[in-house]
Amino acid sequence: MTELWHDAFLLHQRPYGNTSVIAExxxxxNGRISVIARGAKKPKSKFFGVLSPFSKLRITYRGRSExxxxxxxxxxxxxxxxxxxxxxxxxxxxxxxxxxxPQGAPQSELFKLYDKFLIxxxxxxxxxxxxxKFELDLLEMLGYGIxxxxxxxxxxxxxxxxxxxxxxxxxxxxxxNGLFEGNEIISISKLNFKDINKKKFKxxxxxxxxxxxxxxxxxxxxxFKTLKK
Amino acid sequence: xxxxxxxxLIKALTVLPGVGKKxxxxxxxxxLDKNKSGAREIANSLNDALDNIQRCKSCRMLTTNDLxxxxxxxxxxxxxxxxxxxxxxxxAIESTGGYKGKYFVLMGRLSPLDNLGPDDLGIPxxxxxxxxxxxxxxxxxxSSTVEGDATxxxxxxxxxxxxxxxxxxxxxxxxxxxYVDSNTIARSIIGRVEINDD
Numbered sequence: 001m002t003e004l005w006h007d008a009f010l011l012h013q014r015p016y017g018n019t020s021v022i023a024e025x026x027x028x029x030n031g032r033i034s035v036i037a038r039g040a041k042k043p044k045s046k047f048f049g050v051l052s053p054f055s056k057l058r059i060t061y062r063g064r065s066e067x068x069x070x071x072x073x074x075x076x077x078x079x080x081x082x083x084x085x086x087x088x089x090x091x092x093x094x095x096x097x098x099x100x101x102p103q104g105a106p107q108s109e110l111f112k113l114y115d116k117f118l119i120x121x122x123x124x125x126x127x128x129x130x131x132x133k134f135e136l137d138l139l140e141m142l143g144y145g146i147x148x149x150x151x152x153x154x155x156x157x158x159x160x161x162x163x164x165x166x167x168x169x170x171x172x173x174x175x176x177n178g179l180f181e182g183n184e185i186i187s188i189s190k191l192n193f194k195d196i197n198k199k200k201f202k203x204x205x206x207x208x209x210x211x212x213x214x215x216x217x218x219x220x221x222x223x224f225k226t227l228k229k
Numbered sequence: 230x231x232x233x234x235x236x237x238l239i240k241a242l243t244v245l246p247g248v249g250k251k252x253x254x255x256x257x258x259x260x261l262d263k264n265k266s267g268a269r270e271i272a273n274s275l276n277d278a279l280d281n282i283q284r285c286k287s288c289r290m291l292t293t294n295d296l297x298x299x300x301x302x303x304x305x306x307x308x309x310x311x312x313x314x315x316x317x318x319x320x321a322i323e324s325t326g327g328y329k330g331k332y333f334v335l336m337g338r339l340s341p342l343d344n345l346g347p348d349d350l351g352i353p354x355x356x357x358x359x360x361x362x363x364x365x366x367x368x369x370x371x372s373s374t375v376e377g378d379a380t381x382x383x384x385x386x387x388x389x390x391x392x393x394x395x396x397x398x399x400x401x402x403x404x405x406x407x408y409v410d411s412n413t414i415a416r417s418i419i420g421r422v423e424i425n426d427d
Contacts, residue, residue, distance in 0.1 A: 012342045018247040049410035053375055075411070087378040095341040220341035223383075 003060040003071060006030070009114065010053045011094045015041070023051060023070070024098055025059065028111045032101045035061050035070040050075045054090055054118055066103070089127055092220040093117070093134070099213055100142060110141050128202070129193050135205040136188075144212040146204075147171040148189030158185045166204055168211035180204070235261075287358065289334040289351055291316050299323075299332055306330040309366040310359060312384065314338050314377075322370060330368070333358070338371060339380040347383065356387055369395040373416075397422075 007028040013021045019041040025033050040047035050057070050073045058074040097114070101107065117134040124130045139145055151158060152170040163178035164185060172178075172185055184196055193201070210217070235257060242253035260268035284290070285297035292298070299305065309330035313319050319332050335350040337343075347353065359367065369384065371377040385393045399417030400409055409417075 014343070049412060052412065085382065087375050087382060090375055091339075091341055091379055098342060218341065219344055219346065223339060223341060223346045 003062060005058050005060055005072075005074075007111070008057045008059045009055075009111075009118075010051055010057060011098050012053070013037075013051060019045075021051065022067070025057075026097065026101070026107075026111060026114065027059070028108050029106060031105045031107045031111075032098075032103050033061075033068055034066065034103070035059075035068045037070040037073075040070075047073055053094060056115065086121065086127065088220070088224050089121065089131055092218065092224070093131070095218050095220045096135075096138075096209065099216060099218065100138070100209075107141070110138065113137050113141065128198055132193065132201050132205055133191070135209060139205075139208055139212060142212065144208060146208055148185055158182050158189075160186065166207055168207045288332045289336060289354075290319055290332065307362060308364055309368060310355075310364050311368040311370055312355065313370045314372060318370060328368075330366075335380070338374075338376045339383055340376045350380070352384065352387070355384070359388060359391065364391060366392040366394065369393065371395070373398050 008025045011024040011026050011032070013023040016022045016036060020036060020038045021040045022034060022036050025035055027033055037045075037047045037051060039045045040051055042048060047070065052075070056076040058072075058076060059070060060072040061068040061070050063069045093114075101110075113134065117130065121127055121130045121134075136146065146166075149157060150171070151164070152167065152173050154174070158164065158172060160182045162174055162182045163176065164172040164180050164182065165175040165178040166180060167173050172180065179200060184200070187193070187196060188201070188204075206221075238257045238261075239250065239253045242248055242256050243250060245253075248256070260271070281293045282291050283293075285292045285300055286295050287300040288297060290297045290299065294301070306329050310333055311322065311328060311330055312333045312335060313322065314335050314337060316334055319334055322328050322332075333351075333355050335352070335355075337345045337350055339345060339347065339350065358364075367384065367388065369381045371381050381395055397417075397420045398413060399420060400406065400413070406414065
C-alpha cells in the first residue's frame with residue numbers, strides 16, 4: 001500500500017533513546033498525532049535538520065497504535081527567521097496548541113488558521129495583534145468563542161458608552177467600573193484593533209484561554225512575564 | 230537461573246538510555262559470569278561518583294570539589310563566559326582547546342512544554358555571576374532550535390553593557406553544499422564572514 005503524504009506542522013519533540021525523537025505533529029487531515037522518528041538525531045538520517053517547528057512539512061507515517069512511525073519528511077518552506085523576539089510567541093502558541101488540541105481529532109480549519117497565522121506573524125510588524133486575532137479565532141473554532149454582541153444577563157446589545165467586566169464562562173457583564181468599555185468591545189467584534197489598549201486586549205484572551213484550559217496554566221506565560229523589556 | 234537479585238540487577242540496568250530488557254539481561258549475565266572484577270569496579274565507581282560528584286558552585290558543571298577545574302584555573306580569561314546547555318557540550322568545546330574563558334552549564338534550555346523555566350536553568354545564578362565578576366563577554370553556545378533561540382534572547386534581555394554573541398551556524402568542515410539542508414545554508418549565508426588578506 002502506498003503511503004499517503006500529509007501536510008503537517010511539528011509542535012514539539014522530545015528525545016527518545018539515544019538517537020530517536022518522539023514528535024507531536026499537527027496534521028491537516030488527522031489533527032494532532034504522535035510519531036516516532038527513528039534515528040532522527042543521526043547526521044545521516046533523512047530526518048536530520050528537517051524536523052523543525054513552524055515550517056510546513058509533508059510527512060508520511062504508518063502504524064495503527066497511538067504512536068505512529070514517521071517514514072518520510074519533506075520541508076516545504078524555509079523558516080530561518082529565528083533568533084528574534086518571535087521565538088517567545090511561537091513557543092507560547094505551540095504550548096497552547098498542544099494543551100488545547102485533543103489527540104487524533106481532525107481540525108483542518110484550525111490547521112489552515114495556524115498556517116495563515118505563521119505566515120502573518122513572520123512578516124507582521126504588529127505581532128501582538130496577529131497573536132490576539134489568532135487566539136480569538138482559535139477559541140471560536142474550539143467552541144469557546146467570546147460573545148461580543150450581547151450582555152450576558154439582559155441579552156441586550158453591548159452599548160458604546162457603558163462599561164463591562166469579562167466573565168470567562170459567560171461573556172461581558174455590565175458593571176459600572178468594568179474593565180472594558182462598550183466601544184472597545186464593539187471595535188474588537190468588528191476586528192478593528194487599532195485603538196484597543198494592548199494590555200486589556202491581552203488580559204481578555206488570557207482569561208478566555210485560561211477558562212478553555214480548565215484553569216490549567218501555560219508555562220510560557222510564567223517564563224516570559226519575567227522579561228524586563 | 231532466575232533469582233530475585235538477578236532480576237533486580239537487570240531492572241536496574243534498564244535505567245540507562247537505550248538499554249532495554251534484553252540488553253540489560255545480556256549486560257547483567259556478562260558482568261556476573263565473565264567479568265566479576267569489572268562489575269566490582271563499576272559498582273565501586275558508581276558509588277564513589279554518587280557520593281562525591283556534585284555541581285560546581287560557580288558554573289554548575291559536574292565536579293568532585295566545590296569548584297570545578299575550569300573555575301579554579303586562574304590562568305583562564307575570567308572576563309568571558311560561555312553558556313552551554315549540558316556538561317557534554319562543555320566537554321565538546323573543551324576538547325577543541327580553542328576557548329580559554331569560563332563556562333556556565335544551564336542543564337537544559339527554556340522549554341515551556343518540558344516545564345523548564347529560567348530558575349530551573351540557573352539563569353538568576355548566571356546573571357548574578359556576570360554582574361559580580363564584571364564579565365565583558367557572554368558567548369551563547371546553544372542549540373539551533375526555537376528553544377535555544379528563546380533561551381539566547383532571554384539571557385540577552387536580562388543583561389546590560391556587555392557583549393553578547395552566539396556561536397555561528399554553517400557548513401560543516403569538509404562538507405559539500407549540495408548535501409547541507411536548506412535551513413543551514415540560509416543561516417550560513419546570513420552569518421557569512423569576510424575573507425581577510427592575512
